[in-house]
Amino acid sequence: NLPPKAVLTLGAAAERATADQHILLYPGIYKGQDACESTIISRTINVSSMYGSNKTMIDCSYSIRAITLIDSIVTMKGISFKGGIGPGAVHIELRRSNLNFYDALFQIGGANGYSLFAMDRSHFNLTNATFYRNLGGAIRVTSDTVGNLETIIFRENWAHYGGALNIQDNSFINIIGAESYDHQSYLTGGFAYVSSNSTLNLSKL
Numbered sequence: 422n423l424p425p426k427a428v429l430t431l432g433a434a435a436e437r438a439t440a441d442q443h444i445l446l447y448p449g450i451y452k453g454q455d456a457c458e459s460t461i462i463s464r465t466i467n468v469s470s471m472y473g474s475n476k477t478m479i480d481c482s483y484s485i486r487a488i489t490l491i492d493s494i495v496t497m498k499g500i501s502f503k504g505g506i507g508p509g510a511v512h513i514e515l516r517r518s519n520l521n522f523y524d525a526l527f528q529i530g531g532a533n534g535y536s537l538f539a540m541d542r543s544h545f546n547l548t549n550a551t552f553y554r555n556l557g558g559a560i561r562v563t564s565d566t567v568g569n570l571e572t573i574i575f576r577e578n579w580a581h582y583g584g585a586l587n588i589q590d591n592s593f594i595n596i597i598g599a600e601s602y603d604h605q606s607y608l609t610g611g612f613a614y615v616s617s618n619s620t621l622n623l624s625k626l
Contacts, residue, residue, distance in 0.1 A: 432459030435466050444468040448476040457484035462491045470499035474526045481505045490518040501526035510538030511557060520545040530555035540564045552578055561587040562594060573599040581607045583614030588621055595622045
């Protein structure tokens, strides 16, 4: 194996890492196109910060989005995301991928896309996550996607369909333990928009 080496971007670290290696993010704010717009394809990686999401931020205020995962399996812990102006998703987009994320903060997302957008039979687990003031909505799932959420805070998210959740095309979301405050939908949905062939299961909301 190659020895550990410091690199400047998550995308560069993902390209270098092997399946049995761990990517560790030092505390600080990572911003600009060099830190954002990473695409991870057909990889199995683990990413975590040293001191949690309140100390480590990926700021994509002037970029399309932070991360796109395609055909990948990714575990993340202790990271916050801010900004983003892309369509579809502004923080994380999943395509045929699995994501396990503990201790996450998604905030101030742009008006063109949801903070987390998962599609094409993706699967994700979120634990101890907060979605705050995302102007394109918090989470959108479509195309046979499954999401499990536990201990989640949704606060002041806006979207055309479902400020916090937009669930479509035979998808399923299960939530255990959530707090929800002050969401707005420009067209319909309020807190959540669920299409007729999809399911939202809530407990301890």
